[in-house]
Amino acid sequence: MPAKIKQKKQTRRGRVLVAMSGGVDSSVAAQLLKNQGYEVAGVFLHFWKDETAGALAENRCCSLESLSDAKAVAAKIGIPFYTFNFSERFKEAVVDNFLSEYEAGRTPNPCVVCNRQIKIGLLLRHALALGFDYVATGHYLNLKKVGRQYRLFKAQDKNKDQSYFLYTFRPDELKHLLFPLGAYLKPQVRKLAEKFKLKVAGKAESQDICFLSGDHNDFLKKYLKLTPGEIRLLDTNEKIGEHQGLPLYTIGQRRGLVGGTGPYYVARFDYRKNILYVVRNWNEDILYADGLIAARVNWLSGLAPRRPFRCGAVIRYGHPAVPCEVRPKNKTDYIVTFRQPQRAVTPGQSVVFYDKNQVLGGGIIK
Numbered sequence: 001m002p003a004k005i006k007q008k009k010q011t012r013r014g015r016v017l018v019a020m021s022g023g024v025d026s027s028v029a030a031q032l033l034k035n036q037g038y039e040v041a042g043v044f045l046h047f048w049k050d051e052t053a054g055a056l057a058e059n060r061c062c063s064l065e066s067l068s069d070a071k072a073v074a075a076k077i078g079i080p081f082y083t084f085n086f087s088e089r090f091k092e093a094v095v096d097n098f099l100s101e102y103e104a105g106r107t108p109n110p111c112v113v114c115n116r117q118i119k120i121g122l123l124l125r126h127a128l129a130l131g132f133d134y135v136a137t138g139h140y141l142n143l144k145k146v147g148r149q150y151r152l153f154k155a156q157d158k159n160k161d162q163s164y165f166l167y168t169f170r171p172d173e174l175k176h177l178l179f180p181l182g183a184y185l186k187p188q189v190r191k192l193a194e195k196f197k198l199k200v201a202g203k204a205e206s207q208d209i210c211f212l213s214g215d216h217n218d219f220l221k222k223y224l225k226l227t228p229g230e231i232r233l234l235d236t237n238e239k240i241g242e243h244q245g246l247p248l249y250t251i252g253q254r255r256g257l258v259g260g261t262g263p264y265y266v267a268r269f270d271y272r273k274n275i276l277y278v279v280r281n282w283n284e285d286i287l288y289a290d291g292l293i294a295a296r297v298n299w300l301s302g303l304a305p306r307r308p309f310r311c312g313a314v315i316r317y318g319h320p321a322v323p324c325e326v327r328p329k330n331k332t333d334y335i336v337t338f339r340q341p342q343r344a345v346t347p348g349q350s351v352v353f354y355d356k357n358q359v360l361g362g363g364i365i366k
Contacts, residue, residue, distance in 0.1 A: 012037065013038045014039070015132045015134070016038045016134045016135070016178060017043055017127040017130075017132045017134070017135050017136070018042050018079075018136045019123060019138075020044055020070040020074065021070060022044070022068070023200060024138075024189060024190060024201060024202075025138030026137060026138035027073040027193060028180075028198070029137065029179075029181055030073070033136055034078075041082065042070065042073075042074040042080070044066075044070045044084075045062060046062050047059045047061055047062050047086055047118070047210065047211065048090045049062075049087075052222065058213060061210040062210075067083070076197065086123075090118050090211075094114045097110070099223050099224060102247040103247055105246065105269060107251075109317065109348075109349055110211075112165050119137070120137065120166070120169070121169075121173075136177070139162045139165070139179050139181070140160040141154065141155045141162050141166060142179065142182035143177060143179050150171065152174070154357040155182050156183050156184060156185060157184065159186070163352075163359050164350065167350070167361055174300065217248050220248055224245070224247055226244060226247065227245055227274055228242055228245060229246070229273075229274035229275055230274075231243050231258060232278070233264075233278060234267050250346055251287070252266060252344030253265065254266075258278075262280075264279065265279050265282060265287060267287060289338070289345040291324070291336050292315070292336050293335060293336070294334045294363035294364065295366045296364055297334050297363035298361050299361035300360065306328060307327070307328075308325055308326065310326075311353045311360060312355070313336055313351050314353075315345055315365065321354045322339070324337060324338050326353060333363070345365060346365060347365050350363070350364060
């Protein structure tokens with residue numbers, strides 16, 4: 001549990017704990033909330049880093065440079081600044097899950113897990129216990145009150161929209177969250193940072209997984225027991241090469257296979273025989289699926305649909321929503337049928353359901 005924060009008299013708009021990473025987005029979010037009349041405090045979260053990487057060991061979300069930048073921004077804005085150490089919990093919830101999912105033959109999205117379990121989920125529990133009314137972040141998405149309930153919507157900036165990552169929250173949690181950047185475009189946020197004279201206005205951002213100190217596959221090779229095996233053509237069963245371990249590959253992948261005679265695309269895994277099957281063409285039928293099973297589905301309204309309905313489905317971050325029908329399979333799983341077959345539907349990734357710009361919910365692809 002973080003050190004106790006001194007309680008202050010509540011302001012009219014409430015007390016907000018802003019997760020500050022030292023980047024331009026969370027910095028502008030903190031300044032905007034203060035300008036809107038909230039009582040704002042900033043918090044920097046320490047996550048796990050790969051100590052075995054030696055001098056390269058660093059988590060980009062909580063590097064020393066990021067801490068220094070976040071502290072400087074908080075001082076410039078004139079708000080209290082704290083640090084919470086979530087390293088152990090991050091390792092258990094995010095990193096260990098990342099490795100176990102790959103080991104089981106699935107391709108996880110650690111950012112979905114991190115937001116649910118740590119960056120927002122765990123932080124919200126601590127914030128409420130410490131007397132704060134809200135947790136805020138620099139995510140790009142919109143949260144609106146519709147009637148008596150809160151609903152999530154895509155951000156104004158479609159290129160930065162992060163609503164895909166936040167389908168996991170309950171209605172009682174949504175009412176305690178604030179996302180000040182939902183109505184802004186990224187260039188506008190940078191201009192605001194310049195206007196507010198924040199030193200991070202021109203700071204570059206990273207889109208990589210924060211706890212990887214180097215190459216994605218190098219990390220998996222370090223922590224998983226991998227067994228090399230054969231690569232075979234699916235149609236002829238001809239052996240064309242050797243793979244380095246099935247967890248290093250994902251459906252539809254082209255890079256890192258067999259050089260010289262390709263291209264080839266990952267089509268199927270045989271874990272019993274440790275064989276990786278590939279096809280020659282990008283649009284082979286085997287790479288397309290008519291639908292999927294969504295497991296552990298969460299509905300943001302708190303009400304699980306009992307009848308089939310139509311909506312849009314996003315099967316990976318950055319992918320456009322595609323028309324589909326969703327119908328219950330059991331209490332937690334749903335059958336999703338696409339209007340048109342979709343390429344590279346990947347077990348372990350999240351499928352998120354939308355009604356136009358509104359996030360309905362989502363689950364994990366089986």
